[in-house]
Amino acid sequence: xxxxxxxxxxxxxxxxxxxxxxxxxxxxxxxxxxxxxxxxxxxxxxxxxxxxxxxxxxxxxxxxxxxxxxxxxxxxxxxxxxxxxxxxxxxxxxxxxxxxxxxxxxxxxxxxxxxxxxxxxxxxxxxxxxxxxxxxxxxxxxxxxxxxxxxxxxxxxxxxxxxxxxxxxxxxxxxxxxxxxxxxxxxxxxxxxxxxxxxxxxxxxxxxxxxxxxxxxxxxxxxxxxxxxxxxxxxxxxxxx
Amino acid sequence: xxxxxxxxxxxxxxxxxxxxxxxxxxxxxxxxxxxxxxxxxxxxxxxxxxxxxxxxxxxxxxxxxxxxxxxxxxxxxxxxxxxxxxxxxxxxxxxxxxxxxxxxxxxxxxxxxxxxxxxxxxxxxxxxxxxxxxxxxxxxxxxxxxxxxxxxxxxxxxxxxxxxxxxxxxxxxxxxxxxxxxxxxxxxxxxxxxxxxxxxxxxxxxxxxxxxxxxxxxxxxxxxxxxxxxxxxxxxxxxxxxxxxxxxxxxxxxxxxxxxxxxxxxxxxxxxxxxxxxxxxxxxxxxxxxxxxxxxxxxxxxxxxxxxxxxxxxxxxxxxxxxxxxxxxxxxxxxxxxxxxxxxxxxxxxxxxxxxxxxxxxxxxxxxxxxxxxxxxxxxxxxxxxxxxxxxxxxxxxxxxxxxxxxxxxxxxxxxxxxxxxxxxxxxxxxxxxxxxxxxxxxxxxxxxxxxxxxxxxxxxxxxxxxxxxxxxxxxxxxxxxxxxxxxxxxxxxxxxxxxxxxxxxxxxxxxxxxxxxxxxxxxxxxxxxxx
Numbered sequence: 190x191x192x193x194x195x196x197x198x199x200x201x202x203x204x205x206x207x208x209x210x211x212x213x214x215x216x217x218x219x220x221x222x223x224x225x226x227x228x229x230x231x232x233x234x235x236x237x238x239x240x241x242x243x244x245x246x247x248x249x250x251x252x253x254x255x256x257x258x259x260x261x262x263x264x265x266x267x268x269x270x271x272x273x274x275x276x277x278x279x280x281x282x283x284x285x286x287x288x289x290x291x292x293x294x295x296x297x298x299x300x301x302x303x304x305x306x307x308x309x310x311x312x313x314x315x316x317x318x319x320x321x322x323x324x325x326x327x328x329x330x331x332x333x334x335x336x337x338x339x340x341x342x343x344x345x346x347x348x349x350x351x352x353x354x355x356x357x358x359x360x361x362x363x364x365x366x367x368x369x370x371x372x373x374x375x376x377x378x379x380x381x382x383x384x385x386x387x388x389x390x391x392x393x394x395x396x397x398x399x400x401x402x403x404x405x406x407x408x409x410x411x412x413x414x415x416x417x418x419x420x421x422x423x424x425x426x427x428x429x430x
Numbered sequence: 431x432x433x434x435x436x437x438x439x440x441x442x443x444x445x446x447x448x449x450x451x452x453x454x455x456x457x458x459x460x461x462x463x464x465x466x467x468x469x470x471x472x473x474x475x476x477x478x479x480x481x482x483x484x485x486x487x488x489x490x491x492x493x494x495x496x497x498x499x500x501x502x503x504x505x506x507x508x509x510x511x512x513x514x515x516x517x518x519x520x521x522x523x524x525x526x527x528x529x530x531x532x533x534x535x536x537x538x539x540x541x542x543x544x545x546x547x548x549x550x551x552x553x554x555x556x557x558x559x560x561x562x563x564x565x566x567x568x569x570x571x572x573x574x575x576x577x578x579x580x581x582x583x584x585x586x587x588x589x590x591x592x593x594x595x596x597x598x599x600x601x602x603x604x605x606x607x608x609x610x611x612x613x614x615x616x617x618x619x620x621x622x623x624x625x626x627x628x629x630x631x632x633x634x635x636x637x638x639x640x641x642x643x644x645x646x647x648x649x650x651x652x653x654x655x656x657x658x659x660x661x662x663x664x665x666x667x668x669x670x671x672x673x674x675x676x677x678x679x680x681x682x683x684x685x686x687x688x689x690x691x692x693x694x695x696x697x698x699x700x701x702x703x704x705x706x707x708x709x710x711x712x713x714x715x716x717x718x719x720x721x722x723x724x725x726x727x728x729x730x731x732x733x734x735x736x737x738x739x740x741x742x743x744x745x746x747x748x749x750x751x752x753x754x755x756x757x758x759x760x761x762x763x764x765x766x767x768x769x770x771x772x773x774x775x776x777x778x779x780x781x782x783x784x785x786x787x788x789x790x791x792x793x794x795x796x797x798x799x800x801x802x803x804x805x806x807x808x809x810x811x812x813x814x815x816x817x818x819x820x821x822x823x824x825x826x827x828x829x830x831x832x833x834x835x836x837x838x839x840x841x842x843x844x845x846x847x848x849x850x851x852x853x854x855x856x857x858x859x860x861x862x863x864x865x866x867x868x869x870x871x872x873x874x875x876x877x878x879x880x881x882x883x884x885x886x887x888x889x890x891x892x893x894x895x896x897x898x899x900x901x902x903x904x905x906x907x908x909x910x911x912x913x914x915x916x917x918x919x920x921x922x923x924x925x926x927x928x929x930x931x932x933x934x935x936x937x938x939x940x941x942x943x944x945x946x947x948x949x950x951x952x953x954x955x956x957x958x959x960x961x962x
Contacts, residue, residue, distance in 0.1 A: 205708075240528065243531075243532045244531060244532065244703075245527070245528045245531045245532055245703075245707075246703075246707050247703040247704040247706075247707035247708075248707075264536075264537075265534045265535075265536060268532065268533060268534035268535075269534045271532070273528075273532035275528050275529065275532075278529065279525045279526045279528065279529055280526070280529065281440060281443075281444035281526065281894065282444070282892055282894060283443075283444045283445065283446070283449060283450045283892075283894065284440065284443055284444050284449070285453045288440075288443060288449075289440075292436065292439070292440040292443075293533070295433075295436040295439075296433055296436055296437070296533050296534065296535070297534070322453065323453060323454075323455075324450060324453050324454055326450075326892045327454070327456075337529075
């Protein structure tokens with residue numbers, strides 16, 4: 190049910206100092222209802238692009254729009270409708286899981302009843318309800334990742350941005366997250382995520398972009414790009430060109 | 431609820447030891463938290479005792495009216511210095527930057543909250559001085575009742591201006607550094623330059639006073655403090671509000687603090703993302719060619735890793751290498767100006783032969799060199815990377831040997847340079863110079879191993895911000911204060927013994943003691959390393 194452009198990246202470039210460009214003239218559009226996979230080698234520029242999308246990284250060249258709002262000019266409006274899950278979530282270690290989730294819920298002004306319902310729903314799904322009273326410092330990497338995912342979902346974002354979301358998750362949590370991504374897309378949310386796991390991307394995404402040395406070398410719908418081939422074959426072929 | 435308040439609440443809760451205590455079931459962690467709280471309370475009590483004794487001195491000499499200005503200057507200086515060393519790490523370049531900035535907060539609100547967080551964390555330090563000095567002032571000056579609430583209320587405001595100035599300098603340094611490819615190095619160098627300027631400014635100011643022949647006015651502490659109040663206006667406003675009950679002064683202090691706060695964070699907010707992007711990102715040249723790889727021994731490999739850890743962090747570099755830089759400068763300055771002249775300046779031309787200070791040379795150098803040992807914080811700095819060393823097939827002792835070796839690599843050359851410069855300038859004989867170098871070496875070894883004992887015993891891996899273990903860790907406190915005070919005492923003892931015994935004998939005696947202490951500390955490190 191692709192319709193409205195939820196994320197538009199237009200000619201975005203990012204260079205660190207006078208070094209090589211980490212992202213070079215990146216253009217892509219994620220529409221509401223899309224599950225958009227962002228694929229590339231390590232150091233290809235995926236995280237640099239994602240961090241600029243969520244307003245963490247400063248950039249000078251190009252424009253990024255979220256639901257029509259410019260990330261540069263209206264960062265708060267953009268962040269209100271976006272959720273970001275980094276690859277290695279640095280949460281407040283000395284807060285308990287529930288304290289952290291309440292902090293995020295407070296930031297988004299979610300009512301007490303609503304947050305309780307959402308936190309319970311997602312914590313049960315990821316099976317960490319019993320651990321919510323423990324300090325985050327006592328959590329495993331996977332539990333921190335699950336906490337970060339719950340914190341991203343409780344405000345019902347229009348755009349969900351994930352950087353390598355499946356790293357560190359157990360198989361059940363991976364399955365749950367994939368199901369949630371599907372469910373969200375059916376409700377009109379756009380999902381934009383980076384991954385190295387091509388099998389996951391192939392099964393999950395309706396659109397993909399392949400980035401190499403900061404430049405998009407292929408992008409479009411999964412059907413158009415693969416045309417009977419596996420995503421792995423398409424990726425390796427594009428990579429060798 | 432306002433988002434800034436929500437953020438402040440979360441920041442404070444995440445730093446709260448009580449919160450950590452309440453929600454942990456780990457008995458060891460609880461014990462550690464309790465120990466930490468007790469240690470902190472002891473330090474506050476010590477500060478309060480010092481502040482009260484200062485007021486008693488003022489009261490006895492009939493200059494109690496100087497107490498408010500003195501208090502204002504002490505708190506302002508403390509606020510300035512504490513903020514300067516923490517700006518990078520608290521205000522910029524903090525770990526949870528990505529998580530926070532992805533949430534709908536304004537950049538200026540994040541920066542302001544981070545500043546207020548820094549302020550609230552330091553508040554117990556300021557208030558312990560404030561309450562103690564108020565008690566002393568109240569006892570001797572017997573002011574009207576209104577003085578007490580005004581003093582307490584203004585105590586919350588007083589540190590804000592120096593902290594803002596310091597944060598602004600930190601911001602400027604970060605802003606300038608952000609324009610360079612090697613952001614970290616430029617930031618470290620600029621911070622070093624500024625800190626050294628601050629250290630030397632005391633002498634510059636004294637020189638200015640002398641040139642203007644105002645020296646006479648500094649003959650009493652009372653005059654000196656009122657003079658300082660003329661130069662540093664917030665101190666004058668505070669004194670005016672307390673002694674003169676001036677509403678204008680009170681409003682000025684409050685108003686200027688608020689205006690500066692609003693102005694600073696309006697400016698910082700504009701470049702906040704840009705600065706943090708530069709500080710948290712690293713350029714990739716992608717031009718590396720494989721060639722000239724060298725094999726190192728395991729201990730040297732660990733030491734090299736420590737070196738890279740240090741040079742990769744501005745906060746670690748500024749705190750860890752400051753003593754060495756100052757020792758180097760001391761050596762150069764002594765060589766240029768002359769040992770005798772420096773002694774005459776420091777002692778205000780006291781009538782004695784500077785040669786009697788020669789036995790103290792190794793301890794003067796050690797005062798700087800031993801200021802901070804990297805071994806105190808390096809065990810904790812492993813943080814989340816702790817697993818790397820622990821999972822390697824090497825003895826735990828080897829890891830700490832490597833950490834100690836790095837501290838020796840760092841301290842010994844600077845110690846040797848500074849000692850030789852001072853000995854040459856003071857015309858110390860070749861044999862005595864050699865003995866002082868050996869003593870310096872033994873002191874470096876002691877500082878390294880004693881620092882490592884403190885570092886291992888008070889290892890803390892779950893830090894949010896590396897400043898917590900570099901600057902505020904329990905290990906740092908336990909290492910720093912006794913080491914500094916003991917060194918001052920030994921310095922005096924060395925001079926005293928030097929007037930009665932041959933300098934060589936005193937040097938040999940001190941070498942013997944330092945070697946024994948180093949050996950004991952080293953053995954303790956080896957024992958402790960097996961348990962960590």
